Amino acid sequence: MGIVKASDVVYEYIRRDEEGNVEGITTAVDKVSFEIAPGEFVAILGHNGSGKSTLAKHINAILNPTEGTVWVDGMDTGDEDRLWDIRQTAGMVFQNPDNQIIGQVVEEDVGFGPENIGIPTKQIWERVEESLRAVGMYEYRKHSPNRLSGGQKQRVSIAGVLAMHPKCIVLDEPTAMLDPSGRREVIRAVRGLNQVEGVTVILITHYMEEIIHADRVFVMDQGKIAMEGTPREIFSQVERLKELRLDVPQVTLLAYELKKRGVSLPDGILTPQELADALTGQKRGQS
């Protein structure tokens, strides 16, 4: 069994009016099933309200499915007794870096998680050091989080989760509040975790550029998984993505438009380099 497995997960929000009467039910997640293998880098994509954040909160047992089951490393997230084991196995990084940093000094914040799960003092220090090094924030260990940039804060948050030695990290739009350079910093750190430390990563985002390194992509729409595949497979379906109100990376869009106008190019071009190679290769072919 994979590290995370969901079968027919349904989650309903009950909307209430001011008197608390039930106004209606919104199905945020609708019969979603998937399985993620250990060490995989999975991206979940979707526009606002597509149910991607709701789905993410199921993996950390913050939400429990209305119907269906989610297993994390073989543990049913509905099992109250294993709640803390589940949260330790599947760490979660949230959107707003300010609202998830508890410590007044970087290293104290990273130590917060290990403290909670009762790790002896000496090992906490080891874990804090290795986690901060993994995200490249070790030099800032004595700094106050208030003086860091958004990207740096978010990397501290990631270190805080990493220090609990999770098998899997869920990042819920970790870059939504960052500037482009902060976004790159965070994504680089996340990729490092996945490739160097072998941590399973589930990245939720609505920035297309961030998913090109993923092993697998789920595109969510109206609570369902609308598309699934490698980034290349996903990006070769530009029309479908537009239907789902998602932006395609500029290069992919350019390649798509060129192709529509008769330039022969392969489907799903992801990087400027690829496009350049494809175009120059073609020129050479013609001459």
Added chain:
Amino acid sequence: MLRDITLGQYYQTDSVIHRLDPRVKLGGTLLFILSLFFFQRYPGYLAAALFLGIVIKLSHVPFRFMVRGMKAIVFLLILTVAFNLFLTPGKELVSFWKLTITWEGVKTAAAMAVRLTMLIIGSSIMTLTTTPNNLTDGMEKMMRPLRVFKVPVHEVAMMMSIALRFIPILLEETDKIMKAQIARGADFESGNLLKRAKAMVPLLVPLFVSAFRRANDLALAMEARCYRGGEGRTKMKPLVYQKRDRIAYLCILLYLAVSITVGRLVWMWI
């Protein structure tokens, strides 16, 4: 303007005072404040000022940071001084209209001003040199005996440390909201007190909304990181008294002894 409150703002540097056990600093600050209210004579204040000066020097924190904290209480200070100045009965000094300034009034007002100033600076030193986490750790450990009476010591300490951590963030936010409102024509500066208080409402409402949202997010993030109260929690930085802490305790006691005797001696001498 709103960022000037230094209380609860850690100043990052390395000094003897920074490295002291938070319990020493807490106890020391408490004793220092108490001592301020025991003195009746000026030599006592002189001793206190001297002690404070030495601690400031040792702390490596620029003096202007401590003075910044004062701005927040200027109003309180003026009020206290005014009340003492005009309402203390005694030998008449100056009198105009219905107000009388007495010699005793001047003396109490001056004493009060000195006390308050030293009190704020004294507690600023504590918060400037101790990280809030450290501070609450200290409080938690000092108040541990209260758990027998079912006082939720750990929870209170955690709440305080979070409150302290969010002060600068909320201040920044207030600043932002204020600027946004000013840009749209809000006026916080003019008008009488009532009008100004009314102008604060559109500032406070969004601030509260955002504070609640932050609290919700933070609670979620804490739970996601396995926080479940004080039970079974270990410490990254457990508090253990060092040699320097014992020396510091001795210094504080010495200060108390000296200031009290000096106060008494000069008192007898006069």
